[in-house]
Amino acid sequence: MSDHKIEGWVAIAQSNAVRNKPLRVLVNGRGFVLFRADGKLSCLADICPHRSAPLSGGRVVNGTIECPYHGWRFNGAGACEAMPGLVGTMPRTLVPSYAVCEKDGLIFFSARAVDATPYTTVLAAGDTVSMTVESRVTSSLAEVAENILDATHTHFTHKGILRGLSAKRYKVTVTVTGGDGWVEARYVGEPKQEGLVSRLLEGERSISIGRFRYPGIAELEFWGAKSINLVTTFHLRQETDDTVHGFGILSGPRQRNLGYLKALLFKPFFRIALRQDQHILHAAERNRRLFGDRRQMMGPLDIMRPHIDAILAGQTPAVAENPAVLVMEL
Ligand code: FES
Ligand SMILES: [Fe+2]
Incomplete structure (x- = not known):
């Protein structure tokens, strides 16, 4: 531990x-x-x-x-x-x-006295609506943070909710950058996703960003043409050896009452998506224990994980020096 x-x-x-x-x-x-x-x-x-x-x-x-x-x-x-x-x-x-x-x-x-105020979410100030949900999952912090930021699992784990039912994918350019204590991936070229949640919530999407911040923040930003449409910020912590607890803050612009309504509508879907992730993460964790084997293959599309691991180990992620650019189908 x-x-x-x-x-x-x-x-x-x-x-x-x-x-x-x-x-x-x-x-x-x-x-x-x-x-x-x-x-x-x-x-x-x-x-x-x-x-x-x-x-x-x-x-x-x-x-x-x-x-x-x-x-x-x-x-x-x-x-x-x-x-x-x-x-x-x-x-x-x-x-x-x-x-x-x-x-x-x-x-x-x-654990130590800190001067700076804590970071909560990108949209914390100003005219925004936000809601917080709590969840707990049998897993490790790196696994959960990666899961939140990984775009490739949504086609399978969240079919129909975050993604459309069709197998259609789009070519997306991903740029991964980072610095001391953070790494982020910017996705450009992905049109609005076809899942229910995207239909409900977002206007035209221009870019989306997934970011990890030390010690356990996993954050997704969905941008419209000019401004952020929606942000989900998860504050995660390793609770015990095998459980991770998290607070997820959903926030978006208020847009008169619409923002609030959208957030209300979004919450149940968000919970369903959380449950789907909990389920697969739990099954994977149990499997690792059962097999007594924690080795995992880093796939070519696992763009965040090596950097999340480095940050959690107290190192600066490699992309801080050399940003990575790759094209994938999402
Ligand atoms: S007063 Fe706390 S254990 Fe005795
Ligand atoms: Fe997920």
Whole structure:
């Protein structure tokens, strides 16, 4: 299992999931507890230093979180403020605390203090409509990010929904570029797709972009002639050894009420597409475990994966130096 100390912000919960009760979240197999006390959001390691009980099983009281086992109370900085029954001086006791912040309805966590604000989505500001969905899948972060950004599976996994029922394909020019912590593929020459979702949502399409950003953001932009029609931004994290959790933000221009209606209509299709991906990713993960074999062939059209792997390993993707251009039929 990789180190939980990912650099930078990681989305770990929706803001409205943390109200009066503490919430436990997992990041790379470690437990963290989120709680609000006196209006302030805090994040501590979800393990009591006394007998290891998860603090998230306790309650928030007097600006502290109370352990459900013997009632020790910890403030937002992780300092113990009470040991019930103790007469006399309390030993200095600390639970590790972590940086958290909220933006656009999401709670972000960082193992180290970070200055910059977290990135949420391209269309976060301005006159946009957005919706967030959550999903969980048995897989690894690299597999899920690749799945979201891979244009070649849609003909099969999402036939009829994201793609038309016909086998028709179009020649598309793809340019892959990148830099420190990111890689993106630009698709030019793809007319509007024929699946239901595209029919519902998009005007004429000029280009689409798939992008991965460290530590776990997979983002798709669909551009019309002049502006973005639709963006889907997934904030992913490896929850445990075998599960990936994600928040998907769908956003688009408001266009009076139309944008909202479109987003409402889109949501169920989005969920269906998510389920189709969950299903195939789960089956593939199970198969890898069953066969005890994690070797995979990099196909000639797998344009993102090597770079996603490099970024996750803390390296600059090769396309940062040498952008790649290729033509494929999509
Ligand atoms: S285990 Fe938390 S107070 Fe004892
Ligand atoms: Fe998919």
